[in-house]
Amino acid sequence: MELSDIDLVTLAKAARSSTAFETLVKRHQAPLRAFLIRMTDDAALADDLAQEAFLKAYRALDGFRGGSSFRSWLFAIAVREAGLSRRKEASRSRIDAQGGSDADAAPPAEFSIDLQRALMTLTPEERAAALLCDAAGLSHAEAAGAMSAPLGTVKTLVSRAREKLRATMTAEIETGAQSAMAAKR
Amino acid sequence: MEIELMLKQDFAALAKRLYADGFADRVLRRVGGVDRFRLAVVGGAGAAGAAVAASQFETLVLALSQSVPMLAKLTVADSSVALNLGAAPILLTTLLFALVGGATALIVPGSR
Numbered sequence: 001m002e003l004s005d006i007d008l009v010t011l012a013k014a015a016r017s018s019t020a021f022e023t024l025v026k027r028h029q030a031p032l033r034a035f036l037i038r039m040t041d042d043a044a045l046a047d048d049l050a051q052e053a054f055l056k057a058y059r060a061l062d063g064f065r066g067g068s069s070f071r072s073w074l075f076a077i078a079v080r081e082a083g084l085s086r087r088k089e090a091s092r093s094r095i096d097a098q099g100g101s102d103a104d105a106a107p108p109a110e111f112s113i114d115l116q117r118a119l120m121t122l123t124p125e126e127r128a129a130a131l132l133c134d135a136a137g138l139s140h141a142e143a144a145g146a147m148s149a150p151l152g153t154v155k156t157l158v159s160r161a162r163e164k165l166r167a168t169m170t171a172e173i174e175t176g177a178q179s180a181m182a183a184k185r
Numbered sequence: 186m187e188i189e190l191m192l193k194q195d196f197a198a199l200a201k202r203l204y205a206d207g208f209a210d211r212v213l214r215r216v217g218g219v220d221r222f223r224l225a226v227v228g229g230a231g232a233a234g235a236a237v238a239a240s241q242f243e244t245l246v247l248a249l250s251q252s253v254p255m256l257a258k259l260t261v262a263d264s265s266v267a268l269n270l271g272a273a274p275i276l277l278t279t280l281l282f283a284l285v286g287g288a289t290a291l292i293v294p295g296s297r
Binding site: 018021022025026029030031033034035037038047050051054055058059115130131134135136137162165166169 | 189
């Protein structure tokens with residue numbers, strides 16, 4: 001019989017069983033990394049953030065009281081880590097910009113929008129909400145817990161993200177069709 | 186295709202690819218490192234504490250003998266058997282140290 005997350009957390013806490021935590025890591029690492037890859041658009045950074053999230057979860061395991069699901073708690077740590085990394089990156093970019101570098105100019109003309117690129121047009125909050133609810137399959141309440149945001153805000157973010165994604169994807173399809181027709185002529 | 190479905194399918198395909206690589210092992214090695222570091226810190230602190238406590242053993246025994254002199258002379262006598270409890274201050278000090286050690290051991294598992 002497969003143990004539930006809560007059982008495994010209890011085992012990891014009470015018996016300090018690394019096997020129990022190992023099972024939790026193996027169970028949740030792929031969805032967590034997939035979420036972070038889509039959040040950051042950088043696989044290496046996503047792996048670093050996921051690793052940090054697991055280590056923080058391990059250290060803070062005694063503080064997990066089971067008020068939410070383990071998955072939602074773990075994703076909350078990952079969302080915080082991603083936010084922290086984004087802020088660090090932003091401040092680094094500002095310093096680079098002050099240095100007079102113009103290497104990060106406008107995106108290339110052949111800016112092709114696939115799903116990942118469409119996701120990157122959303123705000124980080126919209127992206128997190130859409131990925132947590134629509135991609136990772138968390139409930140709105142779980143996503144609200146993971147994002148430390150009110151339930152209503154998460155619902156609004158998800159619906160706004162869907163609208164934006166739909167518009168971006170539609171625009172891309174139309175642009176693609178026009179380019180194809182122009183090429184035929 | 187619906188956006189929700191596209192996201193779900195993309196996410197499932199991506200996650201499926203990620204299950205098989207060695208990421209979990211890398212994380213677990215780092216978790217093992219955290220445990221080893223904690224053990225070293227707790228062990229080091231324990232050894233230092235024990236050394237400090239041991240250096241005070243004689244002083245404590247002396248203090249106990251002086252504060253309750255009857256402990257050192259205590260004899261439980263019967264018609265045929267006489268039990269000398271002259272070593273009582275040493276026993277009490279040892280007991281005190283064991284108590285402190287036990288209390289520390291109780292706290293340690295919670296200090297993740």
